[in-house]
Amino acid sequence: MKALYIALNDIRIAFSDRSIWINLLVIPAALIFVIGLANGQSLGGPSAAPRYPVDVVDQDQSPLSAAFVNALVGQQPSLVICPQENDAEDVCALGSDPGVISAEDAQSRLDQSRTLAYLVIDAGFGEALRANQAAHITYRSGESMTAESIAQQAVGTAAQRVEGIVSAEQLARRIADDVLDGDDAFVDSMRANAAELWSQSPVTIHEEVAPVEKPDFLVGLQQSVPGIGSMYVMFLILAGASTLVQERRLWTLQRLSAAPVTKADIILGKLLARFALGMIQYGVAFAVGLTYGRFLNVSFGDNPVALLIVMVAFSLCVSTFTLFMATLVKTEDQASSLVVLVTLALAPIGGAWWSLDLEFIPEFMRTLSMISPFKWVIDGFRNVIALDQGIAGVVGPSAVLLGIGAVFFVLAVRRFRVIE
Amino acid sequence: MESIVRVSGLTKTYTRQDGSVVQAVRGIDLDIYRGEVFSLLGPNGAGKSTTISMISGLIPPTAGDAEIGGHSITREPLQAKALIGVVPQEVALYPMLSARRNLDFFGRMYGLSGAELSKRIDEVLDVIDLKDRQNDKVETFSGGMKRRVNIGVGLLHRPQLIYMDEPTVGVDPQSRRRILDTVLRLRGEYGMTVLYTTHLMEEAQELSDRVAIIDNGAIIALGTLMELMSQAGEEDILVLTVAKERANDSIVGVLQAVEGVSRAQIEPSDTDNGEVKYAVYARLGRRALPGVLTAMNAAGVDVMSVNVREPDLETLFLALTGRALRE
Numbered sequence: 001m002k003a004l005y006i007a008l009n010d011i012r013i014a015f016s017d018r019s020i021w022i023n024l025l026v027i028p029a030a031l032i033f034v035i036g037l038a039n040g041q042s043l044g045g046p047s048a049a050p051r052y053p054v055d056v057v058d059q060d061q062s063p064l065s066a067a068f069v070n071a072l073v074g075q076q077p078s079l080v081i082c083p084q085e086n087d088a089e090d091v092c093a094l095g096s097d098p099g100v101i102s103a104e105d106a107q108s109r110l111d112q113s114r115t116l117a118y119l120v121i122d123a124g125f126g127e128a129l130r131a132n133q134a135a136h137i138t139y140r141s142g143e144s145m146t147a148e149s150i151a152q153q154a155v156g157t158a159a160q161r162v163e164g165i166v167s168a169e170q171l172a173r174r175i176a177d178d179v180l181d182g183d184d185a186f187v188d189s190m191r192a193n194a195a196e197l198w199s200q201s202p203v204t205i206h207e208e209v210a211p212v213e214k215p216d217f218l219v220g221l222q223q224s225v226p227g228i229g230s231m232y233v234m235f236l237i238l239a240g241a242s243t244l245v246q247e248r249r250l251w252t253l254q255r256l257s258a259a260p261v262t263k264a265d266i267i268l269g270k271l272l273a274r275f276a277l278g279m280i281q282y283g284v285a286f287a288v289g290l291t292y293g294r295f296l297n298v299s300f301g302d303n304p305v306a307l308l309i310v311m312v313a314f315s316l317c318v319s320t321f322t323l324f325m326a327t328l329v330k331t332e333d334q335a336s337s338l339v340v341l342v343t344l345a346l347a348p349i350g351g352a353w354w355s356l357d358l359e360f361i362p363e364f365m366r367t368l369s370m371i372s373p374f375k376w377v378i379d380g381f382r383n384v385i386a387l388d389q390g391i392a393g394v395v396g397p398s399a400v401l402l403g404i405g406a407v408f409f410v411l412a413v414r415r416f417r418v419i420e
Numbered sequence: 421m422e423s424i425v426r427v428s429g430l431t432k433t434y435t436r437q438d439g440s441v442v443q444a445v446r447g448i449d450l451d452i453y454r455g456e457v458f459s460l461l462g463p464n465g466a467g468k469s470t471t472i473s474m475i476s477g478l479i480p481p482t483a484g485d486a487e488i489g490g491h492s493i494t495r496e497p498l499q500a501k502a503l504i505g506v507v508p509q510e511v512a513l514y515p516m517l518s519a520r521r522n523l524d525f526f527g528r529m530y531g532l533s534g535a536e537l538s539k540r541i542d543e544v545l546d547v548i549d550l551k552d553r554q555n556d557k558v559e560t561f562s563g564g565m566k567r568r569v570n571i572g573v574g575l576l577h578r579p580q581l582i583y584m585d586e587p588t589v590g591v592d593p594q595s596r597r598r599i600l601d602t603v604l605r606l607r608g609e610y611g612m613t614v615l616y617t618t619h620l621m622e623e624a625q626e627l628s629d630r631v632a633i634i635d636n637g638a639i640i641a642l643g644t645l646m647e648l649m650s651q652a653g654e655e656d657i658l659v660l661t662v663a664k665e666r667a668n669d670s671i672v673g674v675l676q677a678v679e680g681v682s683r684a685q686i687e688p689s690d691t692d693n694g695e696v697k698y699a700v701y702a703r704l705g706r707r708a709l710p711g712v713l714t715a716m717n718a719a720g721v722d723v724m725s726v727n728v729r730e731p732d733l734e735t736l737f738l739a740l741t742g743r744a745l746r747e
Contacts, residue, residue, distance in 0.1 A: 005528045009514075016516040016557075251512035255573070258476050258506040259529040260498040419479055 002261050006269025010243070011276055024281060028232045029288045036224035036292070039354060053080045053092050054151050055106040055118035062126030067165055067195050068137070069121075071158035076150050082115070110142060117141035117151045129166045168194030217357035218382050221289055221298045226381035227352040229285025230314060230374060233278045234343045237318040240274040242335035244326040248419075257418040267416060271319050271409075278315030301385040306394045310380030313398035317373050317405035323412035350374025355382070376400045424503075424581050424613050425452035425475065429484030432470050432637075444470045446637040447484065452581070452615060457607050459624040460617040461733060462634035468617040469509065471634065472585055475615070477501050489580055502530065505579030505612075509586045511566040512573075515559035519550055519569045522558060523576060530577035540576050547602070548572040564595025571602060582606060583615040588623065603627055621733045633737055640740050649731050651739075655682060656705025657729040658712060660698045666721050667696040674719045675700050680708035695724065705730070 014020055056072065058065050073081045082092035083101055093114055094101070101109075106118035120138040128135040139155055172190030176183045218226070247253040256266060286300065286307075293299060300307065325342075329335040347353060349365070350372030356365065369375040376397040383393025432445040445467045452458045460468045473479045475486045477493045477500060486493045491500040513522045523541045527533075532540060545551040548568040558566060567587060574582050584603065588596045604627065606612040618624055624631050631648060633641040641648055662671070667686075675684035680702050687697040702708035705728050716723050729735060 002529060005525065009517075009525045012521070013514055013516055250515070251508050251510035252514060254478055255506060255508060255512040255526065256529060258478050258501060258504070258508075259526065260502040260531070261529050262498070419473070 002265045003268035003272060006256070006261075006266060007272035007276060010240075010270065010273030013243075014273075014277060023232065023235065025284050025288070028228055028281075028285055031228045032221065032224045032285065032288055033292060034224075035228055035353060036221040039218075039220050039223045051078055051080050051091065052116035052151070053082050053109075053114065054154075055082045055092075055101050055109060055115050056084065057101055057103045057106050057118065057120040059103075059123045060121050060125040063191075064126035064129055064162060064166065065121045068125075068158050068162045070195075071161040072119075072154055075154045075157060078150060079116070079154055107140070110140060113142060119155060129162065130169070132170075165191060165194045216386055217355040218378070218386050219355070221292055221296065222300065222385050223355055225285055225289030225292075225300065226385070227347075227354075227374075227378060229282055229289070230377050231343060231347040231352045232285065233281045233311075233315060234318050234347070234374075235339065236281045237274045237278045237315065238322050238325065238339040238343060239336075240270065240277075240319070240322040241326040241329060241339065242332045244270065244323075245329055245332050245335050249332070253418055263416070263418075266418075267323065267413060271323060274319040274322050275315050278318060279311065282311045282315070299385075301388065303384050303388075303390045306384045306389075306391045307381065309391065310377055310384070310394040310398050310401075313380070313394075313401035313405075314373060314377040317401040317408075320405040320409040320412060321373075323416065324408040327412060327415035327417070346372040347374055350376075351378045357382070373401055373404060376404075421453040423451040424454045424489055425450075425615070426487040427451070427471075427475065427484070428486075430471065430474055430481050430486060431483040432467075432474060432479070433482040444637050445474065445481075448634075448637075448639055450632055450639060450642060452613060453630075454580075454613055455607065455611050456629040457603065457614040457616060457627050459628040459631045460615070460634055461619070461621065461624045461631050461737075462617075463619055466619075466634045467637035468619075468634055469585055470637075472583055472615065472617055476504050476506055476583055502577070503580045505574035505577065505582035507571050507574040507582065507584040507587055509589055511558075511563075511570050513558045513566065513569055516557060518555045518557055519545070519561070519572075520554040522569060523572060526573045527576045532577060540578075544572040544575050547575060547605075549598075562595075564591050564598070567591055567595060567599060568602075571599065575606070578610075579612070581613045581615060583617075585617050586619070587616075588618070588620070600627060621737075624733060631733065633733065633740070635737075635741055641736060645733075648733060648736055651736055655701045655703050656731070657735070658700040658702060658705050658709060659687065659727040659729060660700060660712070660716070661724045661726075662696050662698065662716075662721055663724060664692075664694045664696050671698060671716070671719065671721060674715050674721075675712060678708060678711045678715050680704060680711065 054072075056069055058069060069081070069084060072079075073084050080086070080091050083094055083099060086092040086094055093109075101118075103120050106115070106120070109115045110118055118140055122136045122138070125135045125137070137155070137159065139152070141151060169187060169191040172187045176186045180186055217223075244253070247256075253266075257263075289298075289300060325335070325338060329338060350356075350369050352374045355361075356369055356375070356378075380394040380397035383389040383397070387393060427448055427450045430445055430448040431443070434442045434444060436442060448471060460471065462468050470479070474481045475488070475493065477497045480494065485495075486500075488500040489503045491503070493500045514525070517525070520541060523544060524537065527537045527540060541554075542551075545554050548571060550565060550568060550572070553561070553565065558569060561569070571584070571587060574584070587603075588599050591599065600623065603614055603616065607614055614627075616624075616627060625645060628645065630642070630644050632639045633648075641651060643651070660675075672684050672686065675681060675698060678700075682701045682703070684698055684700045687699045689697065700708075700712055702712075709726065709728070713723060713726070
């Protein structure tokens, strides 16, 4: 219980200085964004395959114009034929009037880059086809759109199909007139069969957009939130070494030791305080990351428990190192210098600034990184966020961090003195 | 009388980085009685703080032990520490916390909590007269106010023994007076035993029931003020300053012949400032002074100045060590 009071007192002291918020929130939030930007991929991970709306204005409303539109629908997964393929999420962005699109509306939507292209099937399209006359379809697209050819190809394919249907219908009419005494039912049946057959042929080229492959390492905010967050966790926890030296100078540590408090209570209290501050820093870093992520479509995996495990392991590891460091330094200046030196050396080596899985990182750096606790904590985060390994992915890295922590804990307890 | 502190063979030895061994405290034995003000008097570096640090469990002794209320500080440190209130020489407070927060935290370290802790804090704030500033940060306080909070922390758990390590160092005369009054009040009103360390003879004389004089890590005198004064001798010392060219061997004989003077001697001096000092021992120094001056006049020796030293702890320390207490 006394250890808990000691920890709470230390946390209260840390927050009694309002400038803590600069290091706890302001600087990490800015660095997370900047480093996230530098780590690329639009600050985030993979995005869904794009879909392009194409408006259809059917001014003919004949069976053959309907057959033409049907031939367009579902031909290319990357195209959405509007309004026929509009869905509950209003992928065509038709708003409150989803039924019919006028030629003016279609032009306006194209001008606003809300659609890739639009088609106008002129009135008399079906009659002209049956009469072996020219039938017109107007196709307009935004010239800068790279996916334009996909729409053109689809329209061409649909036109071919309709021509096939018309040819079958004309052939059936001749047979009906010559042999079957003008049997209209036969002609209708042939047209329907031809439409069914042409819906599967001729051979069409299906354009499939390969899903953007999810990288197996951390990029963008997924890298900077845990990376910069962990770096500031280390800054905040290691500052405890300076605090301990200050307590010796102020004699509060000696006064604490003169009270009926065990050495174990003092060590545990100091350890708990630094650990708690580290976890608060992680909380702030991930809160900032989630806020950014909401606007930039970035997620940090779907296993917060696994993330928590690796955060706890890292915070404990650094907390015990802090106690050990406090036994090495004599002055607050020495402690402060060592905090900066240790953190700024270990963070990039361990992959807190950029992923060590990037191709240009030399192999010896990957080997060297094993001495840095950042390597293990970032491995844990990568396994959860990028590789979806869940708790199984953090067991190894957390075990290494806890092992390092245990070594420093033993050393710290053996060397810790109230009066140096 | 019942002892609350029993110290036996307390020793502290340090090994320097160059390998040399320093004996900071050399086998101290002493008893402190319940309800007394006991002062450890000695020059800086004499071993007072080291002795106190061992008695209060801050540093382990190399040898020997101290018992507080029957509990060994080495074998039962938690029980022994619970009986002690500590007022270190340094202002051992968290400057960025308020006076009340400091009292609250250290109170909890002594096992106090809830309404009882709150009540004790209010009591202590009354004693140290800081109720109106209780919620202000300690860093905004004057040196004297910080010292008072420092004492307040030591009083919170109503200890049987309170140790104060030079609590008046660096404070203004008004705050010093207030601190000394607080010490007297602790003994008078609360019946506390006070262990007080100082290098100021006046403080030890004003406050103490008994005094131990410590030098070079060992106690060289211990007793009540009366006992120590008698060790210092019952005679006053008249110190006569004479110009060096007028001094001669016959003067000592002239002085010893004066009625009421028991003996006279030249005071040893390391510096040659053109003066010689004669120490004249007399039971009633001020009464013998006219005869001394008449005799010197008759001998044709001009006396440049006269200083009358009545016996005190300073005299005793000088007599025991050949050095002044403030050196």
